[in-house]
Amino acid sequence: MNTTRRTLTCAMLMFTSMACLPAKVSGDEGMYLFNDLPANQLKERYQFEPSGDWADHLRLSSVRFNSGGSGSFISSDGLVLTNHHVASDTLHKLSTPEMNLIENGYLAKTLDQELKAPDLELNQLVSIEDVTARVKAGVKEDASDEDAVKQRRAIISTIEKESFEQTGLRSDVVTLYGGAKYHLYCYKKYTDVRLVWAPETEAAFFGGDADNFEYPRYNLDATIMRVYEEGKPAKLEHFLSWNKNPLSEGELVFVSGNPGRTQRIFTVEALEYLRDERIPYVLDFLRRKEILMQQFGLEGTEQARRARDELFGIQNARKAYSGMLGGLQDPQTIAQKTQRQEKLLAELKKNPELQHLASAWTEIEEIQDVKREMIDRSVSLRSTLFGLALQTVLLAGEDAKANELRLREFTDSSRESLMQELLSTAPIYRDLELAKLSDEISRLIISRGADDELVQKILDGKAPRERAAALIEGTNLDSVEYRKETIDGGQAAIDSSDDAMIRLALLIEPEYRSVREQNEAIEERERQAYAQVAEAITAMEGTSGYPDATFTLRLAFGTVKGYVEDGKMIKPTTNFAGAFQHAASHKGQADFDLPQSWMKAKDTIDLQTQLNFVCTADIIGGNSGSPVVDRNGELVGLIFDGNIQSLTSDYLYSDEQSRAVSVSGVGILEALRSIYNAGELADSIGK
Structure with a gap:
C-alpha cells in the first residue's frame, strides 16, 4: 500500500x-x-x-x-x-x-x-498561480533564520488570506525547487x-x-x-x-x-543521516507501536476492530520504511550518489561565478548534526484526545495574534478545514486511548529521562498507565459539544478549564512551541542551502523539469x-x-x-x-x-x-x-x- x-x-x-x-x-x-x-x-x-x-x-x-x-x-x-x-x-x-x-x-x-x-x-485543484516574486520580496536578504521563518510565514499567510477572501477557495502557497519558486494552489473543497x-x-x-x-x-x-x-x-x-x-x-x-x-535532491550526507539515524529511529518507533496495537487487539474481538485501522497503517509504514532503508544500505546507492555529487562539486569549483554555491553542501552536512541532536525532542503525545487538547490550546493562543503571525494551520484560510477536524463526530475509544497515551508517556520518559523537569510534571507523581488513566478519566474532549464550547470560549475558557487533558496541553505547550521553533529554524537553514544546490544543478546540468x-x-x-x-x-x-x-x-x-x-x-x-x-x-x-x-x-x-x-x-x-x-x-x-x-x-x- x-x-x-x-x-x-x-x-x-x-x-x-x-x-x-x-x-x-x-x-x-x-x-x-x-x-x-x-x-x-x-x-x-x-x-x-x-x-x-x-x-x-x-x-x-x-x-x-x-x-x-x-x-x-x-x-x-x-x-x-x-x-x-x-x-x-x-x-x-x-x-x-x-x-x-x-x-x-x-x-x-x-x-x-x-x-x-x-x-x-476532498480537494479539487482549480487554479495555479506563480507568486514567487511576492514571497521572496517579503523576506529580507539579511534576515536571520528565525526572522526569515516569521517573515516568510507572514507573507504566505497574507497571500493565502487574500486569495481565500477573493475566491472562497482553499488557498495554499506551495514551496517548489527548494524555495526557488512558490505557487498558489486554489482548491474547491468538498x-x-x-x-x-x-x-x-x-x-x-x-x-x-x-x-x-x-x-x-x-x-x-x-x-x-x-x-x-x-x-x-x-x-x-x-x-x-x-x-x-x-x-x-x-x-x-x-x-x-x-x-x-x-x-x-538530498546530498550524500543527508542520505547517510537517513540511513544511519532517521529511518532506524522511525522503524524502532513503528515496531513499538505495532506491538502495542497487536497486544491491544488481543484483548477481544471489539478491541481488535478498534485497533485494526491504525495497526494496518503502522504495519504498512513499517514495511515501506524497511524497503527504503534496504535501498540506502545498498552500497551502490550511496556510491552512485557520491559519484554524481563529487563530479558536480568538481565542476562547480572550476567556475568562478558559481563556486560560492559549493558551501551549501558543507552547510547541509552541518545541519545533519543538528538534526541528530533534535531527533527525539518531540513532546506531542500521540493520542487522539491529547492531540485535540493541544490543538484547542494552540488555537486559542494563535487566534489572539494577527493572521500573518500565526502558525500555518491556524490561519484564516485554514480555519474551515481545521474546525472540521477538531469537531469530527468520529468515535473516540477510551480503552484504546489509555493504551496509546500510557505508552507515549512511557516513551517520553525514555527519550527525555525520568528526572527531566517536564517529565516529572507530566507524571504528577504517578506511573505512566496510572497517569494516563487519570487524564482520560478527567477529560470530556471526546464530546463534540464540549470541544465546540471550549473552542468558542477562546482563551478565557482554556485558562479557566479544569479538564485534565486541557491542563496537560497547557503544561506542554511552551516546550512544544520551543521545539517547533527550533525545527522550523533548521528547516529554514536547509531550505536556503538546498535552494543553492538547486541553483548549482540547474547551472551545471540543466533543469530536469520537475520539483x-x-x-x-x-x-x-x-x-x-x-x-x-x-x-x-x-x-x-x-x-x-x-x-x-x-x-x-x-x-x-x-x-x-x-x-x-x-x-x-x-x-x-x-x-x-x-x-x-x-x-x-x-x-x-x-x-x-x-x-x-x-x-x-x-x-x-x-x-x-x-x-x-x-x-x-x-x-x-x-x-x-x-x-x-x-x-x-x-x-x-x-x-x-x-x-x-x-x-x-x-x-x-x-x-
Whole structure:
C-alpha cells in the first residue's frame, strides 16, 4: 500500500521534505507540475502531445483526500474512485461493533443508504498561480533564520488570506525547487462525502502483509464514494470516462495524483543521516507501536476492530520504511550518489561565478548534526484526545495574534478545514486511548529521562498507565459539544478549564512551541542551502523539469511493462483466475482467503478479466488512489501500490524494475457486476 493517512502523519515522524530539483531525468522518471508538463519528452518518446483541454480536464477530474491519498471523479453525479486503504480511515470511523465496514464491505443500494463521512475533505485543484516574486520580496536578504521563518510565514499567510477572501477557495502557497519558486494552489473543497461501495478487506488486501509491496498481485483495492453539495449529489462537469478494454503491454498511460514527498535532491550526507539515524529511529518507533496495537487487539474481538485501522497503517509504514532503508544500505546507492555529487562539486569549483554555491553542501552536512541532536525532542503525545487538547490550546493562543503571525494551520484560510477536524463526530475509544497515551508517556520518559523537569510534571507523581488513566478519566474532549464550547470560549475558557487533558496541553505547550521553533529554524537553514544546490544543478546540468513531490497534484507517465526479478520474467498483468489460483496455493493461510462473495460468484465471473497491472510511471506515497488514464484521458486503472523495488523512489528512481501497481478498470467493473450485484452502480460510472 502506497499511502500515509492523516492518523499516521505524526506517528511516522515524516522527514523534512525539501521541494527541490532532482537529478537528470532518466527513463519514465518525473512527477510533473500541471502548469509545466513534459510536452517535449512525450512528443519525442511517445509521439503524444497533451493539449491544454486534455490536461485541464484531467486536473479537474482529480481529487486529493485530506486523509492522505488521491482519487478521481468518475460520474456527473459526484461518484469518486479511490483505494480501499485510502478510504479505510473513513470506513473505520463509520464502523460499529454491529457493522464492521472494513472487514465486511458495504454497498448502498439507494442514495439514502450512502453513509456520510464524519470528517473527510476532498480537494479539487482549480487554479495555479506563480507568486514567487511576492514571497521572496517579503523576506529580507539579511534576515536571520528565525526572522526569515516569521517573515516568510507572514507573507504566505497574507497571500493565502487574500486569495481565500477573493475566491472562497482553499488557498495554499506551495514551496517548489527548494524555495526557488512558490505557487498558489486554489482548491474547491468538498466536505460532504458519502460512502457508496467498498469490498471486503479480504479482497482489497488479499495476500496481506506478505504480498504488500510485491508483485504479481490480485487485489481489488478500490472504494467508491460520492460528493454532495447542499445535501444533493454534486453535479460535475469534469469526470473521467471509463475505457472498457483491458490494457496491453507497451501501452502509454498517465497517473494524475498527489505524491507525498521525495528527497531526490538530498546530498550524500543527508542520505547517510537517513540511513544511519532517521529511518532506524522511525522503524524502532513503528515496531513499538505495532506491538502495542497487536497486544491491544488481543484483548477481544471489539478491541481488535478498534485497533485494526491504525495497526494496518503502522504495519504498512513499517514495511515501506524497511524497503527504503534496504535501498540506502545498498552500497551502490550511496556510491552512485557520491559519484554524481563529487563530479558536480568538481565542476562547480572550476567556475568562478558559481563556486560560492559549493558551501551549501558543507552547510547541509552541518545541519545533519543538528538534526541528530533534535531527533527525539518531540513532546506531542500521540493520542487522539491529547492531540485535540493541544490543538484547542494552540488555537486559542494563535487566534489572539494577527493572521500573518500565526502558525500555518491556524490561519484564516485554514480555519474551515481545521474546525472540521477538531469537531469530527468520529468515535473516540477510551480503552484504546489509555493504551496509546500510557505508552507515549512511557516513551517520553525514555527519550527525555525520568528526572527531566517536564517529565516529572507530566507524571504528577504517578506511573505512566496510572497517569494516563487519570487524564482520560478527567477529560470530556471526546464530546463534540464540549470541544465546540471550549473552542468558542477562546482563551478565557482554556485558562479557566479544569479538564485534565486541557491542563496537560497547557503544561506542554511552551516546550512544544520551543521545539517547533527550533525545527522550523533548521528547516529554514536547509531550505536556503538546498535552494543553492538547486541553483548549482540547474547551472551545471540543466533543469530536469520537475520539483520534488509536495503532496500536490502531479502528472507521471509510463508504459505497461513487465520486468525481470531473480532471473524470472514477471508479466505485467494478472486476472481473476490468478487470484483463485493464488488462494489455492496458499490454502490454510488466513491472509490468502478470498471472501465468500468471491467464492460464491466464481462460476459467474469472467476469470480471464484483467485484475491488476504494473507500469513504469513514477509514483510515491500519496499517489494511492490516483487514476491511471490512457492517451484519450479515459480511466484504465487505479494506483494502489508499488513493488518492493520502487521503495527507493523517495531518493532514487529507476524504471529497470521499479513499477507502479494498479487495479485494472475492467477488473473493477467485472467485480461490481459479477460479485457485488452492483450493476446499477457500474452502469452509472463514466456518465
